[in-house]
Amino acid sequence: MARQVRGGDCRLVLYRESDLKVPVANTGVVLAINSESLKSGANKKQSGTIRGKRGPGKPFRGMAQLSGGIEMPAHAPQLGHMFRLLCGAPVTTTPAAPACDAEAVTNKGGGMVGIPCAGHGYVQDAMISIIGSTNYDGSYRVKAGTTTDEIVIAAPYVAESLTSAAKVHRGRVALLAGAAASGGGGTVVLSTTLLHGMHPGESVTIDGTTNYDGTYVLAAGTEKRKLVITDTFTAETFDGTPTVAPVFHRHVFTLPEEQPSGCIEKQLGFEAGAADTPYRRFLGLKINGMSTKLNEDNELVFSFDFSILEDLPMADALYATPAELPVVPLSSVEGSLFVDGVRRGDVETCTVTTTYGLEAKAAMGDLGNYSRNNEGDPDIKLALSCFLENDELQQLADADATTDAELHICGNSGEEVVLYLPEGEFASDGAAITTKAGLMQDFTYMAFADAAASMLTVTLFNRVASYA
Structure with missing residues (x-):
């Protein structure tokens, strides 16, 4: 059958x-x-031809009925x-991660903190990651109260004066740890602490390593807690501080x-x-x-x-x-x-x-x-x-x-x-x-x-x- x-x-x-x-x-x-x-419907129309018989003539075809979604x-x-x-x-452009201003963070009250970052371009509810601060590195949803020059996040307030070395990236940043780098044949496998959500073909920027800092296109084999890049293998163990930031494009x-x-x-x-x-x-x-x-x-x-x-x-x-x-x-x-x-x-x-x-x-x-x-x-x-x-x-x-x-x-x-x-x-x-x-x-x-x-x-x- x-x-x-x-x-x-x-x-x-x-x-x-x-x-x-x-x-x-x-x-x-x-x-x-x-x-x-x-x-595509077969658009048949009834003929009105008179042929001396009770009943219409043979149907004829009209224009095709093309539709759908x-x-x-x-x-x-x-x-x-x-x-x-x-x-x-x-x-298409590739916006750079904006740098924080060299100013103190602001205690907004109610578990909210203001991060000074002039012209950052993020709106409330956007997902961001801060890298390069002492107390606020991590991923956040932008909160109410955000202005063009200040990003409000939900975090315990700790007094800190930021520097321009602190950057605000779009999306979620992964951390390298869990296993030493491995590889050979022109590829290197790096492990992340958590599920990273990145895919082969995407670009990432690695920072904080001894041998692998730079921007790479992820290769086949990238999955879950594993990133595969094309590079010459050099032995290195990661302690959970090197970062992998996805590269976002604006279309x-x-x-x-x-x-x-x-x-x-x-x-x-x-x-x-x-x-x-x-x-x-x-x-x-x-x-x-x-x-x-x-x-x-x-x-x-x-x-x-x-x-x-x-x-x-x-x-x-x-x-x-x-x-x-x-x-x-x-x-x-x-x-x-x-x-x-x-x-x-x-x-x-x-x-x-x-x-x-x-x-x-x-x-x-x-x-x-x-x-x-x-x-x-x-x-x-x-x-x-x-x-x-x-x-x-x-x-x-x-x-x-x-x-x-x-x-x-x-x-x-x-x-x-x-x-x-x-x-x-x-x-x-x-x-x-x-x-x-x-x-x-x-x-x-x-x-x-x-x-x-x-x-x-x-x-x-x-x-x-x-x-x-």
């Missing part, structure tokens, strides 16, 4: 395209998904490939006038010989919608809807070995919404919904296939459910005030997604007394394009060196 295809035996591979419906073979990445709905977990490396499909190649994606296109290849898990065409290749695909919802109790997922030009059944995969991306989820997520540069701490849930006005079209001579995937106007909104603590947002809505909005989504490993809308206005139906308990009010932030060059910028901080 033939085995029914199981969803777990299927997979999707995303490819870039050099032109509409022209995939680039060596750009494939396997997508981790929760569900997908990519499909993907719901995927918020894995930081994978999100970069989706944002690239939406916006094209990003501007800035800007919504363009014309979006790039891609190809998604769906593999159905038929048994060998059960199907001649186990692959469906969706070509000329552009992102026509993106949404996500921030809620303390829910898994963070992103949904993408597509406008598609063509679906081809294929016997073979486009490329035999697409890249398998490391699983780096945005877990223990904390979200922060900034309006006109001020963090809003009264938001319970925030839903981001974007559509891009794409529509697949065909011209005469296209032989029944779509040949154009032209852009229309984007429609971008934030739906907020807010604790009713003041009427500041209501005042902005009533005044028709143009503001910017910036949504930061921070994970507990240092990864971060920032959605920036430079222009928009708030709308609301107002506050209603519905219960004796605390009241909520719903607001909608409606983005538009006027003075700004683009109405959406997405910034991704992660450990992927390039999406070029």
Whole structure:
């Protein structure tokens, strides 16, 4: 008996395209998904031909009904490939870890300490690690009260005057100890005190050793409490003080006038010989919608809807070995919404919904296939459910005030997604007394394009060196 295809035996591979419906073979990445709905319907239409018989004529085929989307977990490396499909190649930089100021730390009270660090660039809820202090080395989530020049952390206060030798790194820093370095054949194995959460292909900076200080790309074999680097082996034992800091990169994606296109290849898990065409290749695909919802109790997922030009059944995969991306989820997520540069701490849930006005079209001579995937106007909104603590947002809505909005989504490993809308206005139906308990009010932030060059910028901080 033939085995029914199981969803777990299927997979999707995303490819870039050099032109509409022209995939680039060596750009494939396997997508981790929760569900997908990519499909091509046989669009049959009833004939109205009169033939002297009771009943319609033979149906005829209309244009293919191509549609679908993907719901995927918020894995930081994978999100970069989706944002690239939406916006094209990003501007990528590698920010240096900012140095602390040569000043005393501040006792903020309530178990909070202020670390002086001018222009550090971290927001509340970001994961950081301090290296080079006497009393505050370690990993922390940035706390409320943080300003542009001071980072507030939860720690027992001990008086200390910092120096510029103390650095504030993004993410979690590992410590070398547990076993002496080992190796040979051009590689060196280093042990860490705890699970380090780093992956082969990522860059790290090692500091505090005798023989291995420097920046390295982690090699195959890196796992759990073991790091593998390419270097000449020299015997050395570590005491738990040398540090290994992950290197983070900043990728800035800007919504363009014309979006790039891609190809998604769906593999159905038929048994060998059960199907001649186990692959469906969706070509000329552009992102026509993106949404996500921030809620303390829910898994963070992103949904993408597509406008598609063509679906081809294929016997073979486009490329035999697409890249398998490391699983780096945005877990223990904390979200922060900034309006006109001020963090809003009264938001319970925030839903981001974007559509891009794409529509697949065909011209005469296209032989029944779509040949154009032209852009229309984007429609971008934030739906907020807010604790009713003041009427500041209501005042902005009533005044028709143009503001910017910036949504930061921070994970507990240092990864971060920032959605920036430079222009928009708030709308609301107002506050209603519905219960004796605390009241909520719903607001909608409606983005538009006027003075700004683009109405959406997405910034991704992660450990992927390039999406070029």
